[in-house]
Each structure stands twice: as structure tokens, then as C-alpha cells.
Amino acid sequence: xxxxxxxxxxxxxxxxxxxxxxxxxxxxxxxxxxxxxxxxxxxxxxxxxxxxxxxxxxxxxxxxxxxxxxxxxxxxxxxxxxxxxxxxxxxxxxxxxxxxxxxxxxxxxxxxxxxxxxxxxxxxxxxxxxxxxxxxxxxxxxxxxxxxxxxxxxxxxxxxxxxxxxxxxxxxxxxxxxxxxxxxxxxxxxxxxxxxxxxxxxxxxxxxxxxxxxxxxxxx
Amino acid sequence: xxxxxxxxxxxxxxxxxxxxxxxxxxxxxxxxxxxxxxxxxxxxxxxxxxxxxxxxxxxxxxxxxxxxxxxxxxxxxxxxxxxxxxxxxxxxxxxxxxxxxxxxxxxxxxxxxxxxxxxxxxxxxxxxxxxxxxxxxxxxxxxxxxxxxxxxxxxxxxxxxxxxxxxxxxxxxxxxxxxxxxxxxxxxxxxxxxxxxxxxxxxxxxxxxxxxxxxxxxxx
DNA sequence: ACTTTTATTTTGACTCTTCAAAGTAGCGTG
DNA sequence: CACGCTACTTTGAAGAGTCAAAATAAAAGT
Ligand SMILES: [Mn+2]
Ligand SMILES: [Mn+2]
Ligand SMILES: [Mn+2]
Ligand SMILES: [Mn+2]
Numbered sequence: 001x002x003x004x005x006x007x008x009x010x011x012x013x014x015x016x017x018x019x020x021x022x023x024x025x026x027x028x029x030x031x032x033x034x035x036x037x038x039x040x041x042x043x044x045x046x047x048x049x050x051x052x053x054x055x056x057x058x059x060x061x062x063x064x065x066x067x068x069x070x071x072x073x074x075x076x077x078x079x080x081x082x083x084x085x086x087x088x089x090x091x092x093x094x095x096x097x098x099x100x101x102x103x104x105x106x107x108x109x110x111x112x113x114x115x116x117x118x119x120x121x122x123x124x125x126x127x128x129x130x131x132x133x134x135x136x137x138x139x140x141x142x143x144x145x146x147x148x149x150x151x152x153x154x155x156x157x158x159x160x161x162x163x164x165x166x167x168x169x170x171x172x173x174x175x176x177x178x179x180x181x182x183x184x185x186x187x188x189x190x191x192x193x194x195x196x197x198x199x200x201x202x203x204x205x206x207x208x209x210x211x212x213x214x215x216x217x218x219x220x
Numbered sequence: 221x222x223x224x225x226x227x228x229x230x231x232x233x234x235x236x237x238x239x240x241x242x243x244x245x246x247x248x249x250x251x252x253x254x255x256x257x258x259x260x261x262x263x264x265x266x267x268x269x270x271x272x273x274x275x276x277x278x279x280x281x282x283x284x285x286x287x288x289x290x291x292x293x294x295x296x297x298x299x300x301x302x303x304x305x306x307x308x309x310x311x312x313x314x315x316x317x318x319x320x321x322x323x324x325x326x327x328x329x330x331x332x333x334x335x336x337x338x339x340x341x342x343x344x345x346x347x348x349x350x351x352x353x354x355x356x357x358x359x360x361x362x363x364x365x366x367x368x369x370x371x372x373x374x375x376x377x378x379x380x381x382x383x384x385x386x387x388x389x390x391x392x393x394x395x396x397x398x399x400x401x402x403x404x405x406x407x408x409x410x411x412x413x414x415x416x417x418x419x420x421x422x423x424x425x426x427x428x429x430x431x432x433x434x435x436x437x438x439x440x
Numbered sequence: 441a442c443t444t445t446t447a448t449t450t451t452g453a454c455t456c457t458t459c460a461a462a463g464t465a466g467c468g469t470g
Numbered sequence: 471c472a473c474g475c476t477a478c479t480t481t482g483a484a485g486a487g488t489c490a491a492a493a494t495a496a497a498a499g500t
């Protein structure tokens with residue numbers, strides 16, 4: 001069995017390789033895993049020996065087939081656990097990431113399958129992050145953001161990219177959660193602001209930076 | 221935070237001190253934790269330095285107040301998780317111990333409280349083991365067993381002491397689960413056998429040894 | 441091209457948990 | 471009381487994961 005550390009390294013290589021040339025830098029990993037760079041080099045060398053990653057010294061690292069399989073299984077656990085914590089235990093979606101960070105290493109495949117069934121085989125977690133299937137397939141659909149989509153149109157929130165507790169609380173406060181429908185009233189590049197009108201409630205204004213963290217889908 | 225190993229040691233000291241003079245032997249711990257005795261000595265010395273146990277060299281170990289508090293919290297997690305796995309996820313009660321052995325170290329107090337509420341604040345787990353309260357109280361009621369209780373009377377099963385998968389499967393097969401009512405037909409000390417008649421179904425015969433693993437309460 | 445900056449790797453050390461094997465204390469039996 | 475068995479402790483070594491700090495390679499500036 002893979003240790004906790006191994007699972008965390010692989011999962012973060014997977015997450016960081018989303019939308020890059022596929023090569024993940026040691027520095028990025030060190031930052032994400034909150035360890036010093038030397039530690040990453042050491043661990044990656046070990047993972048390469050195990051055939052879980054391919055390391056190109058001084059350039060970066062990518063997952064092998066086996067490594068990717070393992071990483072996807074950890075990510076599936078993480079996101080299904082988050083979904084359980086929010087949908088069943090009614091926990092705040094800004095807190096579940098931390099919990100899942102531990103639980104993802106303690107859950108067996110059998111428990112996971114039952115959790116999946118209990119939740120109705122969800123395709124995404126509470127943040128809109130896609131949940132890998134048991135077979136290791138993960139949706140990689142490309143969406144626009146509130147900073148880039150067409151204005152004066154209705155859109156549906158599909159995913160929140162920035163998942164710091166603060167940002168998630170801000171989003172929740174304005175009911176900007178996956179599934180929420182809203183109208184993009186205006187976007188002012190000069191001022192760097194976007195104005196939104198939710199289906200119900202008052203208008204919301206936010207910076208382009210914040211708007212870029214919210215993925216949306218054109219509606220109707 | 222206490223590491224996984226520390227939590228396991230403390231939990232097993234607690235479990236093994238049930239019904240002894242309070243002193244747990246190194247050998248018993250080594251057996252329960254599946255490590256060699258020397259390892260236990262080393263670890264216990266460390267725990268004593270941390271003020272979690274009191275070690276009397278060559279005699280045994282007992283929990284301090286702090287150690288007991290921690291051990292009870294781990295045990296509470298273990299048993300609530302088992303209850304969740306059986307009651308909500310419908311897992312086989314012979315498999316949940318292993319799962320809980322991992323999950324007990326990954327669950328936060330907040331998740332635990334919500335789980336507790338979801339389950340309706342159960343007093344016992346699926347095996348009839350008492351669940352410590354959040355305040356660290358644990359019921360220590362004394363029950364008879366099918367090997368010792370009065371014959372020709374109705375009794376209710378309250379707890380299964382032997383929790384190997386095989387024994388639990390045997391018990392389940394005969395519906396000998398906490399809550400089950402049955403009539404103690406006969407006990408033959410010479411043959412070392414006990415005969416039972418469940419409320420519904422055919423009579424069950426089992427050895428005194430097996431019967432001694434099943435705690436019961438006189439009914440009505 | 442030469443120099444400075446930045447990213448990565450290497451080295452040596454440390455903590456935690458474990459084992460194998462050798463040493464020791466305590467006990468009961470004769 | 472001495473012997474020998476058993477339980478316990480000690481010692482030395484190992485693997486996993488980490489950090490601090492020094493060394494090196496690559497990239498960026500001048
Ligand atoms: Mn994790
Ligand atoms: Mn998520
Ligand atoms: Mn455990
Ligand atoms: Mn139990």
C-alpha cells in the first residue's frame with residue numbers, strides 16, 4: 001500500500017499538471033505540499049524508482065500510467081468525501097477540504113463504493129470539481145469564467161477554482177455555488193469589475209481577478 | 221496532535237485494562253498491537269515521558285488522566301465509525317473493525333459530532349460495545365453470558381465479546397446480534413454445550429466457550 | 441561573454457517507529 | 471538456595487519522511 005506521503009505527492013502532481021505541458025516543477029510541488037524543495041527532490045527520486053513518476057532532473061516530473069492511476073483514486077476519494085461531508089453531514093463547504101485531506105488516505109475501496117452509491121454517483125463535488133470515475137476517467141471539460149464569458153447573458157455557475165476558506169465563504173454569501181443561475185450585467189475592463197444579477201437577490205460586484213475564479217456555462 | 225501509533229497504543233492500553241487490576245503487561249500490548257515486545261517498551265517509555273501513561277518497569281503500564289482522555293476519544297471515534305458503516309452504509313459487521321482501525325485516526329471532532337447526531341447518539345456500536353460520550357464517560361455495566369445466565373429463561377443479547385470475522389459471521393448467521401431475544405433451553409456442563417431457541421427459527425447449539433463470548437441480559 | 445539570480449539537487453542530520461538479537465530481572469520448582 | 475524459564479528491557483540498526491544549509495545548474499541581465 002502506498003503511504004500517506006506518497007498519495008499526497010502523486011495527487012498534487014496530478015493537480016498541478018492540469019493545464020500545463022504536463023511537466024510539474026519541484027518548486028510548485030514544494031509549495032503545494034508545504035515542504036522544502038530538497039524534500040521534494042528526495043521523494044520524487046524514490047517515486048521514480050517505484051515507477052510512479054518520470055523525473056527529468058532540473059526540468060520536472062510527470063506521472064507514469066501507474067502513478068496516474070493511484071493519483072486518480074486518491075482524488076476520487078478526496079472529492080467523494082467532500083461531497084459526503086457537505087451533502088450528508090451538512091458541513092460548511094469551506095471546511096471540508098481539510099477534512100478530506102486526511103480521510104482520503106483512510107478510506108477503503110469498499111467504503112468508497114458504498115459512499116458513492118449513497119450519494120447517487122455524483123459527477124462533481126461541492127466545489128464543482130469533477131470526480132474521477134472508479135475506472136479512472138475524469139471529465140476535463142473547458143468552461144468560461146465570469147471574467148471571460150459573454151455579457152448580458154444568463155450563465156450557470158459550474159465550478160469554483162479558488163478554494164481558500166475566505167473565497168468560498170464569500171461565494172457562499174452571494175450564493176455563487178455550482179448550479180446557481182445568474183445574469184452577467186456588465187464587465188468593465190478599465191475598472192476591472194464585473195457586475196452580476198442573481199436570479200433572486202441584489203446585484204453583486206466583484207473584481208476581474210475574483211470573477212476569473214468562477215467557472216460558468218452559458219444558459220439556454 | 222497525537223500520531224497514529226500513539227493513538228493506537230493508548231487505545232489498546234485502555235481496552236486491555238478493562239477488568240484487570242489496571243496494570244497492562246507489555247506482552248499483552250505487544251500481542252494486541254502486533255509488534256515485538258521491545259518496541260512496546262520503547263514506545264511506552266516515550267509515552268511516559270509525555271505524561272500519557274505511568275510505567276512501572278517490569279510490572280506494567282496504566283493510563284494517566286490525559287492518556288485516558290485521549291484513549292477514550294479514539295475509542296469513541298472507532299465505535300461511532302463502526303456504527304456508521306453498519307447502520308448507514310450497510311456494511312457487514314464482521315468487516316467494519318478493520319475499516320474503523322484506520323478511520324479512527326482521520327476523523328476530526330467536528331465530523332465526529334455530526335456523525336453522532338446523524339446516528340441519533342447511539343449508546344453502543346453494532347457489536348454492543350459501549351460508545352464513550354463526548355465527555356469521556358463510558359458505561360461499564362456488567363452482564364452475564366450465555367455460559368453463565370439462568371437457564372429456561374428468556375434473555376436478550378447485548379454484546380458480542382469475540383469479534384473475529386469468523387465468530388461474527390457465525391453469530392450473524394444465527395441472528396445472535398445485540399437486541400435479539402432468545403430462550404436458554406438447556407446447559408450441559410458435562411458436554412460443555414448450551415442450547416438456545418431464538419424467538420423465530422430453529423434451535424442453536426454451541427459450546428460453552430462460544431457461549432461465554434455472548435453477553436446477555438435477563439428479559440422481563 | 442560575464443555576472444547575478446533563481447531553481448534544483450546534494451549532503452548531513454534529525455524524529456518516529458519498528459525489528460532482531462543480546463542482556464537482565466524475577467519467579468517458581470526442585 | 472540455585473537453576474532455568476519467561477517476561478521484559480536494552481542496544482544497534484533500519485526505513486520513511488523531513489529540514490537546513492551548501493553545492494550546482496540553468497536562466498536571465500547587463
Ligand atoms: Mn491528503
Ligand atoms: Mn473540492
Ligand atoms: Mn487504529
Ligand atoms: Mn465494535
